[in-house]
Amino acid sequence: MARRSTPCTQADLTRLLKAVLAAGVGVERIAGVKLTKDGAEVLFGEAKPIQNSSNNPWDEVLE
Numbered sequence: 001m002a003r004r005s006t007p008c009t010q011a012d013l014t015r016l017l018k019a020v021l022a023a024g025v026g027v028e029r030i031a032g033v034k035l036t037k038d039g040a041e042v043l044f045g046e047a048k049p050i051q052n053s054s055n056n057p058w059d060e061v062l063e
Helices: 010-022 058-062
Strands: 030-036 039-044
Touching (some): 010 030, 010 039
Antiparallel strands (some): 030 039
């Protein structure tokens, strides 16, 4: 059985991210890359701080 050709390769994703960085977008603004049937999309966002919502008393000891 023949494989379907992928809409984008790893090299395409590398070129996409290099182009985004060359356009002046900082690395901290890139949240990820979403692959779709039509190609790839770059997702932008802010880094969210990790919130520790557990009530485990050992968390303070382990930090």
